[in-house]
Amino acid sequence: MGKLFEKFPDPLARLIVVFLALVAAGAFVFFVLIPKPVKDLKVQWDNAIRQESARPVKYAGFHACAECHDKLYETKKKGYHRDLSCETCHGAAKAHTEDPDTVKPVIPAERAFCPQCHAYNPSRPRGFPQINPVAHNPLKPCASCHNPHDPKPPTTPKECAACHGEIARTKAVSHHVQLECTTCHVTPQRHKVSPRAVKPTKPQDREFCGKCHGKDASAKLSANAPKIDLAEHGEKYVCWQCHYPHSPEVEQ
Ligand code: HEC
Ligand code: HEC
Ligand code: HEC
Ligand code: HEC
Ligand code: HEC
Ligand code: HEC
Ligand code: HEC
Ligand code: HEC
Structure with missing residues (x-):
């Protein structure tokens, strides 16, 4: 480097030499050292799609449940939980749809489950039905009073x-x-x-x-x-x- 610099006594010329050396080094790294898939978006997308589609499918989607649980499906469709998928509560159930007798989906019977959405939280949208799980009819499971497939809002007292x-x-x-x-x-x-x-x-x-x-x-x-x-x-x-x-x- 020292000798090279002696050939270019002018400081501006030295600067240009350093710059060109850096550009050459950068081009070498980019074109030679970095492997192609890291640079090519199309190759990346192809890889991602291949990886994702190779993963086993766990969710069946709620239309699949209608085939055998048609009554529940119809009930839920008209109720307040119409926008919840069956598998939101019952977990991934594709295996169950393929072999319903041996594979059973989870049943979220414990009290802690429903408050994930219904526990009082000031950041929830106004008007969303919320309760205080500590004070609201403690000890009993929620489903002993509310039908999870067709929950009803509180009724107004007549008297x-x-x-x-x-x-x-x-x-x-x-x-x-x-x-x-x-x-x-x-x-x-x-x-x-x-x-x-x-x-x-x-x-x-x-x-x-x-x-x-x-x-x-x-x-x-x-x-x-x-x-x-x-x-x-x-x-x-x-x-x-x-x-x-x-x-x-x-x-x-
Ligand atoms: C091919 C028919 C079939 C399909 C499709 C199906 N199920 Fe079932 N499911 C059954 C049968 C049969 C039972 C057992 C019925 C019984 O024990 O009374 C059952 C039972 C259940 C149970 C109760 C499990 C238990 O421990 O008692 C749940 C929850 C359930 N299914 C959820 C689902 C969900 C969610 C879907 C959609 C992703 C679904 N099922 C799709 C046939 C099906
Ligand atoms: C909000 C959560 C939630 C959603 C959404 C939901 N379930 Fe359930 N499901 C439950 C709970 C909780 C129980 C247990 C009920 C009990 O203990 O009485 C249950 C019980 C069941 C059972 C067994 C007992 C029964 O009532 O026959 C089946 C089958 C079932 N669900 C299927 C479905 C299907 C099919 C869908 C979609 C159409 C669905 N569930 C949507 C929470 C849910
Ligand atoms: C002993 C019966 C009982 C049990 C157990 C119970 N509830 Fe209730 N729930 C009621 C009654 C009655 C009302 C209507 C009167 C009221 O608002 O207190 C109600 C109202 C609600 C409402 C509507 C509140 C509103 O302002 O619109 C939600 C949401 C709710 N309950 C969720 C739950 C959840 C989640 C659980 C389990 C952690 C649960 N409930 C357990 C009886 C019960
Ligand atoms: C993934 C979120 C979610 C879960 C889990 C969930 N809910 Fe809901 N729940 C909702 C939504 C969304 C509504 C409809 C609210 C609306 O129409 O404004 C609703 C409505 C209700 C209502 C009607 C209250 C009213 O005043 O309108 C009751 C009661 C209720 N749910 C009880 C339950 C119970 C019991 C469970 C557990 C088995 C449960 N929910 C689990 C999201 C959820
Ligand atoms: C869901 C509960 C509820 C029911 C049902 C209810 N009320 Fe009330 N009422 C209240 C509350 C709470 C107040 C107090 C309002 C306040 O002080 O700001 C009130 C206030 C009143 C007042 C006083 C109004 C004022 O200007 O001071 C009268 C009168 C009244 N109610 C009559 C009735 C009659 C008659 C019925 C039956 C047809 C009835 N209420 C049913 C909850 C209820
Ligand atoms: C300054 C207090 C006072 C006011 C105001 C008042 N009352 Fe009385 N009222 C009494 C007293 C004291 C008695 C019992 C002694 C009596 O019979 O004069 C009584 C008695 C009555 C009785 C029973 C009469 C009977 O024969 O058993 C009726 C009915 C009655 N009041 C209705 C009314 C009505 C309606 C009003 C409004 C227009 C009214 N009062 C205003 C003090 C009042
Ligand atoms: C004979 C007529 C009459 C009847 C019947 C009646 N009220 Fe009243 N009520 C009144 C008057 C008058 C007031 C105003 C009292 C005042 O301003 O001091 C009142 C006031 C009230 C208030 C305001 C709070 C209070 O205690 O002053 C409530 C709440 C109320 N009534 C509820 C009811 C309910 C619920 C019933 C049925 C169980 C009922 N009323 C039956 C005449 C009546
Ligand atoms: C719709 C008719 C009606 C209205 C309105 C009404 N009352 Fe009466 N009231 C009665 C009747 C009927 C009785 C007697 C019931 C009995 O003793 O069998 C009575 C009894 C009474 C008595 C007598 C209680 C006693 O010890 O004998 C008083 C005082 C009285 N009312 C005051 C009022 C006042 C004050 C109002 C207005 C706020 C009012 N009433 C409005 C029908 C009415």
Whole structure:
């Protein structure tokens, strides 16, 4: 190298020599030393495809299950789990489809399984059904209450008492036992699903109670309702200032 440099005293020429030497070395490495498959994309793709297709197929796909489990297949197709493949829960089952009597797929019976998707996690999409697995009906397997092939969302309670137990129990032993809750509260169906967003009405004025208790009341249930003079009784205060409407007792 030293001798070579003596032939080129000019620093710029020396730089060019070094550069050309590097290019020659690089070309040698690229074209001679690196094997062809590492450089050629097409060869790489061919190799990858050959490697992947040589691997044994483990999953059958959920259409394969329909052949023998047609009922379950149809059930699941209409339910909330319609987008889950059978093998998401039962594991790879191709071997089972080929020899169903000896090879059995796994059955995810343990409680830890379903919370993989349903345990509360703030990063899940809003509205996705989630539970706290520690507090939600502990100890029993999920499938003892939920059909894994056709899970149902929680049903809305029909009775007001499901959520207003104390009021219902109070009213049940009061003089207003015969009155439906809805006599005094106009309740939209949606109140039972979103009770805080959609609220029933509440009586607003003395005339409301007066429909049954006024001297000349005409409401159907008013027949055996004790009568008062609406103009005078309790002055101008609303009735529930003095009478609890769910248990209106009058001390004698
Ligand atoms: C060629 C018919 C056939 C196909 C296809 C098939 N199965 Fe089965 N499967 C059976 C038979 C037969 C049984 C045993 C039935 C029994 O024990 O009552 C069974 C049982 C099962 C069981 C219960 C295993 C146990 O331990 O009780 C599961 C889970 C199951 N199959 C899942 C699947 C899934 C998932 C697929 C699709 C990937 C599938 N099967 C495709 C025939 C089939
Ligand atoms: C969400 C998970 C999940 C999915 C999806 C699912 N299964 Fe299951 N499967 C279960 C669980 C859990 C059990 C055990 C039920 C039990 O213990 O009562 C079960 C039980 C079974 C059984 C045996 C008992 C029975 O109910 O007959 C068969 C067969 C079966 N599944 C087939 C299928 C097929 C076929 C599909 C797709 C069409 C499928 N499963 C999709 C979770 C799942
Ligand atoms: C003893 C019966 C029982 C068991 C066991 C049980 N659940 Fe539930 N689950 C219910 C009832 C009843 C509801 C509806 C009322 C409620 O929301 O509490 C429900 C509601 C749900 C909901 C819907 C929540 C929503 O807000 O939409 C999901 C999801 C759920 N359960 C998943 C599970 C999972 C996962 C397991 C197992 C770890 C499990 N459940 C075990 C009875 C049960
Ligand atoms: C791979 C994820 C996954 C697994 C595992 C899974 N689920 Fe689901 N589950 C879903 C999806 C997705 C829905 C539909 C949600 C929707 O429609 O908004 C659903 C819906 C439900 C619902 C209906 C709740 C509602 O309020 O709409 C219940 C109940 C439920 N699953 C219970 C179970 C049980 C029990 C298991 C275990 C056997 C289980 N899930 C396993 C993904 C899963
Ligand atoms: C799913 C549970 C649930 C059911 C079922 C239910 N409620 Fe409610 N209700 C609530 C909750 C929770 C509140 C409290 C809302 C708040 O304080 O923000 C409430 C509030 C009310 C209120 C007070 C509204 C206000 O403005 O203060 C009335 C009146 C009422 N409910 C009547 C009824 C009647 C009548 C029924 C039956 C037809 C009924 N509810 C069924 C959960 C329920
Ligand atoms: C005779 C009419 C009447 C009947 C029947 C009645 N309510 Fe009320 N309710 C009222 C009045 C009036 C109020 C308002 C009380 C107030 O503002 O202090 C009220 C208030 C409420 C409230 C608000 C919270 C509270 O305790 O003040 C709830 C919740 C409620 N009622 C639920 C019910 C339920 C559930 C039933 C049936 C079990 C029922 N009501 C039956 C008249 C009635
Ligand atoms: C300032 C308190 C107060 C107010 C407001 C009030 N009451 Fe009374 N109410 C009483 C008292 C105290 C009694 C029992 C003594 C009586 O008979 O005067 C009573 C008795 C009653 C009785 C029983 C009468 C009987 O003969 O057994 C009825 C029915 C009644 N009230 C309905 C109403 C109605 C409807 C309203 C609203 C229009 C109302 N009250 C407003 C204090 C009140
Ligand atoms: C749909 C008719 C109806 C409406 C509306 C109604 N009540 Fe009554 N109420 C009755 C009947 C019927 C009785 C008597 C039941 C019995 O003792 O057999 C009664 C009894 C009473 C009593 C007497 C209790 C006792 O100890 O004798 C009071 C006080 C009372 N209601 C207050 C109210 C108040 C306050 C309201 C308004 C929030 C109201 N009622 C709305 C039908 C009604």
